[in-house]
Amino acid sequence: MIASVRGEVLDIALDHAVIEASGVGYRVNATPVTLGALHRGSEARLFTTMIVREDSMTLYGFSDLESKDLFSLLQTVSGVGPRLAMATLAVLEPEALRRALSEGNLTALTRVPGIGKRGAERMVVELRDKVDTVPTTAGVSGAVAGNAIRDQIVEALEGLGFPLKQAEQATDSVLAETPEATTSVALRSALSLLGKTR
Numbered sequence: 001m002i003a004s005v006r007g008e009v010l011d012i013a014l015d016h017a018v019i020e021a022s023g024v025g026y027r028v029n030a031t032p033v034t035l036g037a038l039h040r041g042s043e044a045r046l047f048t049t050m051i052v053r054e055d056s057m058t059l060y061g062f063s064d065l066e067s068k069d070l071f072s073l074l075q076t077v078s079g080v081g082p083r084l085a086m087a088t089l090a091v092l093e094p095e096a097l098r099r100a101l102s103e104g105n106l107t108a109l110t111r112v113p114g115i116g117k118r119g120a121e122r123m124v125v126e127l128r129d130k131v132d133t134v135p136t137t138a139g140v141s142g143a144v145a146g147n148a149i150r151d152q153i154v155e156a157l158e159g160l161g162f163p164l165k166q167a168e169q170a171t172d173s174v175l176a177e178t179p180e181a182t183t184s185v186a187l188r189s190a191l192s193l194l195g196k197t198r
Contacts, residue, residue: 002026002059006045009038017061019044028061031090037063039151051082060086066094069134077126079119088112094136101131150175153187162194170194 005028007021016029017038028046038044046061047068060082062068067089074085091112092100100108101124109120150171157167170190175181181189 002048002050004045004047005059005061007043009040009042009044012038012040017044017046019046019061026059028059029086030061031067031086033090033093034061034063034067042151058082062089064094066134066136070094070097070131073127073130073134074123076130077123079122084112084114087114098131098134098136101127104128149181149183149186152183153190156187157190157194160191166194 005019005021005026007019007026009017010020010025011018012035014032015035016027017035018025018027020026028048030046034046046063047065048062049060049068049071051058051060060071062071071082071085071089074080074088075082080088088097088109092108096108099105104124106117106120106124109115109123110117115123153171153174154164154167157170158164162170167190170193171186174186174189174193178186178189
Protein backbone atom coordinates (compact mmCIF):
# COMPACT_ATOMS: atom_id res chain seq x y z
CA MET A 1 0.00 0.00 0.00
CA ILE A 2 1.22 3.52 -0.78
CA ALA A 3 1.15 5.45 2.53
CA SER A 4 2.61 8.75 1.30
CA VAL A 5 3.84 10.45 -1.86
CA ARG A 6 6.54 13.13 -1.95
CA GLY A 7 7.75 14.91 -5.04
CA GLU A 8 7.18 17.69 -7.53
CA VAL A 9 3.62 18.82 -8.16
CA LEU A 10 3.14 18.45 -11.93
CA ASP A 11 -0.53 19.35 -12.20
CA ILE A 12 -3.44 20.51 -10.04
CA ALA A 13 -7.07 19.98 -11.08
CA LEU A 14 -10.38 20.56 -9.27
CA ASP A 15 -10.37 17.21 -7.48
CA HIS A 16 -6.83 15.84 -7.79
CA ALA A 17 -3.14 16.61 -8.18
CA VAL A 18 -0.40 14.77 -10.05
CA ILE A 19 2.77 14.36 -8.00
CA GLU A 20 5.92 12.93 -9.54
CA ALA A 21 7.87 10.69 -7.19
CA SER A 22 10.96 8.84 -8.48
CA GLY A 23 9.96 9.39 -12.09
CA VAL A 24 6.38 8.18 -11.66
CA GLY A 25 3.44 10.62 -11.75
CA TYR A 26 0.81 9.68 -9.17
CA ARG A 27 -2.74 10.99 -9.57
CA VAL A 28 -3.90 11.75 -6.02
CA ASN A 29 -7.52 12.68 -5.29
CA ALA A 30 -7.69 15.40 -2.63
CA THR A 31 -9.98 17.97 -1.00
CA PRO A 32 -9.97 21.64 -2.11
CA VAL A 33 -8.17 22.62 1.13
CA THR A 34 -5.31 20.20 0.42
CA LEU A 35 -5.14 21.19 -3.26
CA GLY A 36 -5.14 24.89 -2.32
CA ALA A 37 -1.88 24.42 -0.42
CA LEU A 38 -0.09 22.87 -3.43
CA HIS A 39 1.74 24.80 -6.15
CA ARG A 40 2.83 23.54 -9.58
CA GLY A 41 6.58 23.02 -9.74
CA SER A 42 7.11 22.96 -5.96
CA GLU A 43 7.71 19.88 -3.84
CA ALA A 44 5.00 18.52 -1.58
CA ARG A 45 4.28 15.47 0.53
CA LEU A 46 0.80 14.02 0.92
CA PHE A 47 -0.22 11.20 3.23
CA THR A 48 -2.19 8.75 1.12
CA THR A 49 -4.71 5.95 1.32
CA MET A 50 -4.94 3.52 -1.57
CA ILE A 51 -8.36 2.06 -2.36
CA VAL A 52 -8.22 -1.06 -4.55
CA ARG A 53 -11.36 -2.15 -6.38
CA GLU A 54 -11.93 -4.72 -9.13
CA ASP A 55 -11.71 -2.07 -11.82
CA SER A 56 -9.49 0.59 -10.26
CA MET A 57 -6.70 1.53 -7.88
CA THR A 58 -7.23 5.04 -6.51
CA LEU A 59 -5.00 7.18 -4.30
CA TYR A 60 -6.55 9.69 -1.89
CA GLY A 61 -4.16 12.30 -0.46
CA PHE A 62 -4.21 14.42 2.69
CA SER A 63 -1.99 17.16 4.03
CA ASP A 64 -2.11 15.73 7.58
CA LEU A 65 -2.59 12.37 9.28
CA GLU A 66 -5.73 13.52 11.12
CA SER A 67 -7.63 14.00 7.84
CA LYS A 68 -6.34 10.65 6.56
CA ASP A 69 -7.50 8.86 9.72
CA LEU A 70 -10.90 10.59 9.63
CA PHE A 71 -11.26 9.55 5.96
CA SER A 72 -10.74 5.90 6.96
CA LEU A 73 -13.05 6.24 9.97
CA LEU A 74 -15.88 7.73 7.88
CA GLN A 75 -15.82 4.69 5.60
CA THR A 76 -16.61 2.38 8.52
CA VAL A 77 -20.16 3.79 8.41
CA SER A 78 -22.43 1.65 6.23
CA GLY A 79 -23.24 3.43 2.98
CA VAL A 80 -20.20 5.73 3.13
CA GLY A 81 -17.55 5.05 0.50
CA PRO A 82 -14.39 6.95 -0.46
CA ARG A 83 -16.24 9.57 -2.54
CA LEU A 84 -18.69 10.45 0.22
CA ALA A 85 -15.88 10.47 2.81
CA MET A 86 -13.93 12.93 0.60
CA ALA A 87 -17.02 15.08 0.13
CA THR A 88 -17.47 15.19 3.91
CA LEU A 89 -13.88 16.34 4.45
CA ALA A 90 -14.25 18.89 1.64
CA VAL A 91 -17.24 20.49 3.37
CA LEU A 92 -16.19 20.02 7.01
CA GLU A 93 -12.58 20.47 8.10
CA PRO A 94 -11.39 17.95 10.73
CA GLU A 95 -12.22 20.16 13.74
CA ALA A 96 -15.71 20.99 12.42
CA LEU A 97 -16.35 17.32 11.61
CA ARG A 98 -15.32 16.22 15.10
CA ARG A 99 -17.59 18.84 16.65
CA ALA A 100 -20.55 17.92 14.40
CA LEU A 101 -20.22 14.22 15.28
CA SER A 102 -19.73 14.67 19.03
CA GLU A 103 -22.56 17.24 19.32
CA GLY A 104 -24.87 15.32 16.96
CA ASN A 105 -25.17 18.36 14.67
CA LEU A 106 -27.24 16.91 11.81
CA THR A 107 -27.56 20.30 10.07
CA ALA A 108 -23.79 20.52 9.58
CA LEU A 109 -23.56 16.93 8.34
CA THR A 110 -26.46 17.27 5.87
CA ARG A 111 -24.63 20.18 4.18
CA VAL A 112 -22.45 17.48 2.59
CA PRO A 113 -23.81 16.54 -0.87
CA GLY A 114 -25.07 12.96 -0.72
CA ILE A 115 -25.77 12.87 3.02
CA GLY A 116 -29.41 13.08 4.04
CA LYS A 117 -30.92 13.22 7.52
CA ARG A 118 -30.92 9.44 7.91
CA GLY A 119 -27.28 9.15 6.78
CA ALA A 120 -26.25 11.95 9.16
CA GLU A 121 -28.01 10.21 12.06
CA ARG A 122 -26.22 6.95 11.21
CA MET A 123 -22.85 8.76 11.15
CA VAL A 124 -23.48 10.34 14.54
CA VAL A 125 -24.58 7.03 16.14
CA GLU A 126 -21.67 5.03 14.69
CA LEU A 127 -18.87 7.62 15.06
CA ARG A 128 -19.74 9.77 18.09
CA ASP A 129 -17.58 7.66 20.43
CA LYS A 130 -14.94 6.67 17.87
CA VAL A 131 -14.06 10.17 16.63
CA ASP A 132 -12.12 10.98 19.84
CA THR A 133 -9.74 8.06 19.20
CA VAL A 134 -8.36 9.82 16.08
CA PRO A 135 -5.29 11.88 17.09
CA THR A 136 -5.45 15.58 16.20
CA THR A 137 -2.76 17.40 14.25
CA ALA A 138 -2.44 21.16 14.11
CA GLY A 139 -2.99 22.42 10.56
CA VAL A 140 -1.30 21.01 7.50
CA SER A 141 1.98 19.10 7.35
CA GLY A 142 5.22 21.02 7.21
CA ALA A 143 6.01 19.94 3.66
CA VAL A 144 2.80 21.36 2.27
CA ALA A 145 2.42 24.33 4.61
CA GLY A 146 6.04 25.45 4.29
CA ASN A 147 5.87 25.62 0.50
CA ALA A 148 2.45 27.28 0.50
CA ILE A 149 3.46 29.96 3.00
CA ARG A 150 6.82 30.56 1.29
CA ASP A 151 5.18 30.99 -2.12
CA GLN A 152 2.53 33.36 -0.75
CA ILE A 153 5.12 35.57 0.97
CA VAL A 154 7.47 35.68 -2.03
CA GLU A 155 4.52 36.57 -4.28
CA ALA A 156 3.36 39.31 -1.89
CA LEU A 157 6.87 40.79 -1.67
CA GLU A 158 7.21 40.75 -5.45
CA GLY A 159 3.88 42.54 -5.67
CA LEU A 160 5.30 45.22 -3.38
CA GLY A 161 8.17 45.78 -5.81
CA PHE A 162 10.99 43.71 -4.31
CA PRO A 163 13.16 41.70 -6.76
CA LEU A 164 12.44 37.95 -6.78
CA LYS A 165 15.87 36.95 -5.48
CA GLN A 166 15.70 39.40 -2.54
CA ALA A 167 12.14 38.31 -1.74
CA GLU A 168 13.17 34.62 -1.71
CA GLN A 169 16.25 35.23 0.45
CA ALA A 170 14.31 37.26 3.03
CA THR A 171 11.47 34.72 3.13
CA ASP A 172 13.84 31.76 3.48
CA SER A 173 15.76 33.40 6.30
CA VAL A 174 12.53 34.27 8.19
CA LEU A 175 11.08 30.77 7.77
CA ALA A 176 14.38 29.17 8.81
CA GLU A 177 14.32 31.21 12.04
CA THR A 178 10.62 30.71 12.81
CA PRO A 179 9.27 27.74 10.80
CA GLU A 180 5.96 27.77 12.72
CA ALA A 181 5.18 31.40 11.82
CA THR A 182 1.84 32.17 10.17
CA THR A 183 1.78 33.81 6.73
CA SER A 184 1.03 37.29 8.09
CA VAL A 185 3.69 37.13 10.83
CA ALA A 186 6.31 35.80 8.39
CA LEU A 187 5.42 38.48 5.83
CA ARG A 188 5.84 41.26 8.41
CA SER A 189 9.20 39.81 9.50
CA ALA A 190 10.37 39.54 5.87
CA LEU A 191 9.31 43.14 5.22
CA SER A 192 11.20 44.44 8.26
CA LEU A 193 14.26 42.42 7.17
CA LEU A 194 14.09 43.90 3.67
CA GLY A 195 13.50 47.37 5.13
CA LYS A 196 16.85 47.14 6.92
CA THR A 197 18.68 46.25 3.70
CA ARG A 198 17.19 49.12 1.64
